[in-house]
Amino acid sequence: MRDETPERGRKRRGGEEREGDNGARPDRGPGGRRPGGRKGRRPFDYGDLRLMVLALIAEAPRHGYELIKLIEQKFGGHYAPSPGAIYPTLTWLEDMGLATLEQQDGRRKLAQITEAGREFLQANAGNIEDIWTRKRRDYRRDAPRPILAAMDGLKEAIRSQLAQHDDRADLAAISARIEAAARQVAALPPLSRPDAGPEAAPESPPQEAAPIITRHRFETRRRLLTVQEAYRLTPHMIRIVLGGEELADFISLGADDHVKLFFPGTGEAPEMRDYTPRAYDTEARTLTLDFAVHQAGPATDWAIAARPGDSLQIGGPRGSAVVAPVFDWWLLIGDETALPAIGRRAEELGAGTRVITLAAVPGPEDEQHFQTQAALESHWVHRPEALATDPAPLLRPLRDLPLPEGRGFAWIAAEAGVARALRDHLLERGHPREEMKAAGYWISGDAAASDKSLD
Numbered sequence: 001m002r003d004e005t006p007e008r009g010r011k012r013r014g015g016e017e018r019e020g021d022n023g024a025r026p027d028r029g030p031g032g033r034r035p036g037g038r039k040g041r042r043p044f045d046y047g048d049l050r051l052m053v054l055a056l057i058a059e060a061p062r063h064g065y066e067l068i069k070l071i072e073q074k075f076g077g078h079y080a081p082s083p084g085a086i087y088p089t090l091t092w093l094e095d096m097g098l099a100t101l102e103q104q105d106g107r108r109k110l111a112q113i114t115e116a117g118r119e120f121l122q123a124n125a126g127n128i129e130d131i132w133t134r135k136r137r138d139y140r141r142d143a144p145r146p147i148l149a150a151m152d153g154l155k156e157a158i159r160s161q162l163a164q165h166d167d168r169a170d171l172a173a174i175s176a177r178i179e180a181a182a183r184q185v186a187a188l189p190p191l192s193r194p195d196a197g198p199e200a201a202p203e204s205p206p207q208e209a210a211p212i213i214t215r216h217r218f219e220t221r222r223r224l225l226t227v228q229e230a231y232r233l234t235p236h237m238i239r240i241v242l243g244g245e246e247l248a249d250f251i252s253l254g255a256d257d258h259v260k261l262f263f264p265g266t267g268e269a270p271e272m273r274d275y276t277p278r279a280y281d282t283e284a285r286t287l288t289l290d291f292a293v294h295q296a297g298p299a300t301d302w303a304i305a306a307r308p309g310d311s312l313q314i315g316g317p318r319g320s321a322v323v324a325p326v327f328d329w330w331l332l333i334g335d336e337t338a339l340p341a342i343g344r345r346a347e348e349l350g351a352g353t354r355v356i357t358l359a360a361v362p363g364p365e366d367e368q369h370f371q372t373q374a375a376l377e378s379h380w381v382h383r384p385e386a387l388a389t390d391p392a393p394l395l396r397p398l399r400d401l402p403l404p405e406g407r408g409f410a411w412i413a414a415e416a417g418v419a420r421a422l423r424d425h426l427l428e429r430g431h432p433r434e435e436m437k438a439a440g441y442w443i444s445g446d447a448a449a450s451d452k453s454l455d
């Protein structure tokens with residue numbers, strides 16, 4: 001089993017559930033990248049995968065498993081997308097009108113390219129050539145075989161458990177066991193390397209015990225929900241509690257997961273925006289979302305007008321990014337749009353875990369109180385909404401903030417330019433890149449745009 005879930009996302013407009021993909025737009029560079037944009041750490045992202053799949057179904061209609069095999073053959077067995085990557089890709093292509101999926105034999109779906117798909121492919125002809133010829137840098141190449149096999153075994157076991165259990169208590173039990181295993185591995189002394197020469201051993205860097213961020217992918221599912229409660233949590237934050245039987249199997253394993261919200265658009269396509277599941281309860285069948293109030297936009301307009309009984313369609317989460325429980329402290333930084341993820345993370349961290357938050361809001365009455373057993377140190381910055389695109393209000397206090405000893409995970413989300421400046425500052429201070437996650441949750445002057453993973 002291989003899993004090429006993308007590590008990073010990029011700026012998007014429209015399109016469903018785009019974390020980790022670049023939308024493969026014809027006006028972008030390879031795989032949809034903007035010219036001069038940064039390169040992903042993984043060899044292929046979802047934008048690339050969409051092009052590969054389109055190219056293969058342009059040759060002939062194909063099933064998902066055939067596509068996996070064909071891509072694997074194309075890359076000499078070095079790379080094969082997982083079903084968790086292929087099927088959401090097919091759904092995305094169908095949603096975008098680039099492919100049709102025809103149900104066959106009960107579950108299997110035959111994918112066929114549409115006219116729009118052929119045009120898209122033609123517009124990206126150079127990109128697809130680049131993808132086929134690009135030499136795959138296998139990020140797992142250097143891992144010893146027994147470790148790969150063990151990792152695959154663990155992934156299979158987790159997937160099979162997730163397929164059988166949808167109850168929150170079950171999920172908590174499963175994640176507790178995984179976390180315990182991660183702690184045990186992390187606590188191992190550096191592994192001895194029998195094949196290393198006598199001089200090599202002391203110089204060898206310690207091996208990474210476990211991936212810092214593990215991605216989980218879920219079947220995409222749309223749910224039609226009803227507003228149960230709608231109220232101002234603070235002057236600039238609207239809390240909406242949604243309910244519906246369809247939440248019975250809702251899963252969100254990561255505090256910074258997102259769901260896609262669908263609003264009526266001016267044309268045929270709906271407007272889509274990303275929001276964090278602030279809280280959910282599968283027994284009570286409720287999902288809580290917090291909407292930062294800003295000047296304009298369909299999501300904000302909808303939240304302002306929302307009343308009990310209103311409907312809202314949501315999609316996802318398509319995946320969760322779970323950070324390994326190996327950190328001594330957490331630093332969570334962001335603006336109003338990051339507060340739902342910051343609050344959820346602070347509340348989900350274990351008792352006594354050190355967590356420092358630095359959040360920007362318009363005024364003292366917009367500060368929030370998080371119910372947590374973690375050792376929480378909150379810093380609030382007050383600045384008007386008009387300064388939400390200025391990094392200075394958050395950068396200044398961050399510069400003065402002493403970071404604790406030990407290993408810390410830094411998480412940042414704000415307007416893209418602000419998030420980038422904050423990330424750069426932490427990098428300059430020597431914080432390891434792989435021990436932080438920075439996202440542009442919105443992009444100034446650009447509706448429905450985000451940069452989910454800044455490199």
Ligand SMILES: Cc1cc2nc3c(=O)[nH]c(=O)nc-3n(C[C@H](O)[C@H](O)[C@H](O)COP(=O)(O)OP(=O)(O)OC[C@H]3O[C@@H](n4cnc5c(N)ncnc54)[C@H](O)[C@@H]3O)c2cc1C
Pocket residue numbers: 256257258273274275276277290291292293294295296297298299300301336337338340341388440441442443444445446447448449450451452
């Ligand atoms: C993974 C992820 C999770 C997110 N979670 C949340 C969440 O839980 N709660 C939340 O409130 N937001 C969240 N956001 C941000 C939210 O998706 C954006 O703010 C979104 O653009 C709002 O949609 P809109 O329809 O109101 O405005 P849009 O139509 O998208 O934008 C209209 C204009 O407003 C600007 N704009 C967008 N957002 C803001 C803002 N916050 N302040 C000032 N100007 C803005 C845009 O640049 C554009 O010019 C999240 C984003 C991501 C990527």
